[in-house]
Amino acid sequence: MKILPVLLASSIALLMTQPASAHEYDGLIKAKKYAEAEKAANAKLTTDANNADALLVKAELILAEGKLDKLDEAAKYAEQCVSAHPQLSECHEMLGNVLGTKATSGSMFAAMSYAGKIRDAFIKAIELDPKNYSARGSLLQYYLQAPAIAGGGKSKAQNLVIETAKVNSAAGNLLQANMDLADDKFASAETAALTAIPGNVESLSKMQRSALYNLGAYYVQQKKFSDAERIFSDIQQRYPDKYQGAFGMGRSMQEQGKYKEAISWFEKAQTLDTNAGVYYRLGQCLQATNDKPKAISYFEKALAYKPGLSKKFRADAEDQLKVLKA
Numbered sequence: 001m002k003i004l005p006v007l008l009a010s011s012i013a014l015l016m017t018q019p020a021s022a023h024e025y026d027g028l029i030k031a032k033k034y035a036e037a038e039k040a041a042n043a044k045l046t047t048d049a050n051n052a053d054a055l056l057v058k059a060e061l062i063l064a065e066g067k068l069d070k071l072d073e074a075a076k077y078a079e080q081c082v083s084a085h086p087q088l089s090e091c092h093e094m095l096g097n098v099l100g101t102k103a104t105s106g107s108m109f110a111a112m113s114y115a116g117k118i119r120d121a122f123i124k125a126i127e128l129d130p131k132n133y134s135a136r137g138s139l140l141q142y143y144l145q146a147p148a149i150a151g152g153g154k155s156k157a158q159n160l161v162i163e164t165a166k167v168n169s170a171a172g173n174l175l176q177a178n179m180d181l182a183d184d185k186f187a188s189a190e191t192a193a194l195t196a197i198p199g200n201v202e203s204l205s206k207m208q209r210s211a212l213y214n215l216g217a218y219y220v221q222q223k224k225f226s227d228a229e230r231i232f233s234d235i236q237q238r239y240p241d242k243y244q245g246a247f248g249m250g251r252s253m254q255e256q257g258k259y260k261e262a263i264s265w266f267e268k269a270q271t272l273d274t275n276a277g278v279y280y281r282l283g284q285c286l287q288a289t290n291d292k293p294k295a296i297s298y299f300e301k302a303l304a305y306k307p308g309l310s311k312k313f314r315a316d317a318e319d320q321l322k323v324l325k326a
């Protein structure tokens with residue numbers, strides 16, 4: 001029985017699901033000026049305790065910084081947003097995001113206890129705003145991952161894809177790509193993802209980058225490096241200002257033992273977006289090329305960065321630091 005991995009940091013484990021519409025703090029969050037965003041939100045809440053944007057950003061910041069010990073607090077902000085603004089799609093979506101994170105970070109029992117609330121939150125978000133594509137993506141993942149007893153199932157996922165295509169063909173293609181990825185239908189997933197035209201809809205662009213990156217990562221895992229690099233090159237051409245294409249190329253080079261080339265790609269990715277994953281991979285490659293001082297520096301940066309590494313990668317980074325400092 002699987003435990004509800006909802007699209008919050010979906011895909012590269014470096015990405016975070018965002019509300020369907022940008023709020024006034026969006027620029028600060030994209031620039032990772034989290035302290036400034038929180039300060040501004042706090043100031044707003046002192047004069048307007050139910051301000052929707054401020055409540056959303058307070059919850060969003062907890063997710064963005066990976067503060068798992070504050071998820072109950074995030075849930076309260078989301079619930080307050082829903083209570084004060086029951087007709088606002090983003091409030092329901094945020095509640096689903098927060099509860100989804102609580103489910104994946106807790107026990108299976110906890111996941112099952114949140115299941116219905118997660119599903120209903122995303123369904124309500126879509127009902128209120130049929131063009132809330134990020135909520136549709138999250139609901140799709142719910143249907144694909146949750147057991148039937150919790151309201152999951154491929155038939156529900158396929159129905160969602162069909163309904164979504166009626167609203168926006170690109171969104172339908174991208175949901176289909178994610179379904180195909182879940183079913184290991186990689187050729188079909190590639191076709192669906194590449195033929196989607198997101199236009200100026202950022203949530204769809206993000207979904208496309210995620211689907212293509214996941215496809216490339218699968219090819220790397222299978223050592224189909226030419227296919228992987230073809231996909232990552234496509235990401236770079238479509239989204240030259242985003243890091244996923246360069247990061248993926250770095251992963252392909254790293255798996256082939258081409259560490260110097262990998263370092264160049266990871267350094268390029270770092271110029272586009274700083275995150276723990278890039279630091280960690282740079283640390284690995286620099287360690288492989290016997291550049292111990294830089295390797296130590298990047299592993300330490302990876303461990304200090306928020307949101308942090310997964311439990312597995314964090315443990316590895318700590319182990320490598322011990323070896324490098326011995």
